[in-house]
Amino acid sequence: MFSQDVYIKALEYAALAHAEQKTPKNLPYLAHVVSVTMEVIHACEKSKMDEDKANLAISCALLHDTIEDTKITYDDLYVDFSEAIANGVEALSKDKSLQSKQEQMKKSIEMLLEQPYEVQMVKLADRITNLSTPPKHWENDKKKAYLKEASFILSCLKNSNIYLSVRLEEKIENYKQYCN
Template sequence: MFTQEKYLKALNFAAKAHGEQKTPYGVPYLTHLASVAMEIIHACEQSQLKIEKADLAITVALLHDTIEDTDVTYDDLYSEFGAEVAEAVEALTKDKTIESKKDQMALSINNLLTQPYEVQMVKLADRITNMQKPPESWDSLKVLNYQKEAKFILSCLKNSNLYLSKRLEDKINEYVVYINR
C-alpha cells in the first residue's frame, strides 16, 4: 500500500539528519523511528486507512523528530516533502524555548489537534514506542510522571485512531511495574 520510493526517501532523509545520534538504550536513533513507523503501518492496516492518509502518516512517523532533535528546519522539510509534512512535523515538535516541560507538551498537543488524525496518530505511536522499560537513570518520580504524561496524551488524542489508543492504554497499564521497582 505504501510505495518503497516514498518510504526510502523519508528513511534516508531521517538517517542522514539524525546521523550518530543514539537512543537512551545506546542504539542508533533510526531504530526509534523504525519502531514508530512499524506501529503506524500496523495501525493503517488495522484501520484500513486510505493510501494517501497512510502515506502521510508513515512519512511523518519517519521524520517526526527531525526538527526537534537535528539541524533540519521546517523549510528543509517543506522543500523536500511539501507543506503537509512540514506542518505535521512542526506540530510534533516541542518548543524548547518554553520553560516548563508540561507547557511544552500542552502546546504541542494543541498544535496537533489542528492536524489531521493521521498526524495525531504519530504522537500515539511515538509514546507507545517510548513506553518500554525506562532507562536505569530514571528515578521513580520520573517514571511516574512519564506514565501520567502518557495518560494526558491518550486523553487528548484518543479519537485519532482506535487501534493505537488501545495499544497505548495497554502500555500505560503495563508500565505500572516500572514505577516501584
C-alpha cells in the same frame, strides 16, 4: 496500502539527519524512528487507511524527531517534502523556546489537535515506543511523571486511531510495574 518509494525517501532523509545520534539504550537513533513507524504502519493497515493518508502518516513518523533533534528545519521539510509533512512534523516537535516541559507538551498537543488524524496518531505511536522498559537510572518520580504525561496524550489524541489508542492503554497499564 502505502508507497514504498515514499517510505524510502523519508527513511534515508531521517537516517542522514539523525546521523550518529543514539537512543538511551545506545542504539542508532534510527532504531527508535523505525519502531515508531512500524506501529504507524501496523495501524494504517489495520484501519485500511487510504494510500494518501497512510503516506502522510508514515512520512511524519519517519521524520517526527528531525525538527526537534537535528539541524533540519520546518523550511527544509517544506521544500524537500510538502507543507502537510512540514506542518505535521512541526506539531510533533517540542517548542524549546517554552520554559517548562508541561508548557511544551501543552503547546504540542494544541498544535496536533489542529492536524489530521494521520499526524496525531504518530504521537500515540511515539509514546507506545517510549513506554518500553525505562532506563535504569530513571527515578520513580520521573517514571510516574512520564506515565501521567502518557495518559494525558492518550486522553487528548485517542480519537485519531483505535488500534494505537488501545495499544497505548495497554502499554500504560504495563508500565505501572516500573513505578512504586
